[in-house]
Amino acid sequence: MTICRKGEDIGMVKSDRPNPNLETFRNGQLRAVAAGSRMSFSSAARNYNGTYSAQRQELVESTDGYLILQDCFIGAVTRPVYRTWLNMVVAAGLLKIPSDVDMKTLCNATYSGPVMPWIDPVKEAEAWKIQIRGGAATESDWVRAGGRNPDDVKRRRKAEIDENRKLGLIF
Known part of the structure; x- marks a missing residue:
């Protein structure tokens, strides 16, 4: 508890006046936080x-x-959990492993997280086409960058093309 001496009083700073520099100050602070955390400023702000x-x-x-x-x-989390689960189901006989599968490769998995969003899909697609044609990327890289499974996409695409041909549809 604060006790005031004779003639002293406690006052509050009035914050009812707008400060024209507030936005600039705030953005500067957010930019510093974003830079230090490797987060984007636009996401933070x-x-x-x-x-x-x-x-x-x-x-x-x-x-x-x-x-x-x-x-x-x-x-720290995903790989250890997957490998522990895989070892448990194999040991329990719940997973039938084909004879042609090398057991050393059984734990080799592709871990995919959220994909980087596209700002301009047309420009992004054109850039991917250039990389694929130039040999710097594969079609599978492109599909994975979109967060999808290349085998699933190829299977669905083939089925779609076959069905369209059967129905006489041309796109």
Whole structure:
């Protein structure tokens, strides 16, 4: 408890006056937090203004931070849980493993996290086409970057093409 001396009083700072520099100050603080945490400023501030190039650059830079966290989570949680589960079901005889499967590769799994969103799907698709044609990426890389399974996509795509041919549909 604070006791005031004679002639002293406790007053409150009035905050009813707008400060024209508040937004600039706030954005500066959010940019510092974003830079230190490898989070994107636009995500921290919920401010999605800017050019395509600026948004894309920010997304690319912040994705590295998210991928680092994703790898840590996979290493600490996902991979150990999967391997423990797999060893348990194999030991219990609940999973029939084909004879042509190398047991050393049984725990080799692909761990996929959330995918990086596209800002401009047309530009992103064109960039992927260039990488695939240039040999810097595969169709499977492209499909995985979208968070899908390449085998499922190929199987569904073939079924769709066969069905369209059977029905005389041309797209």
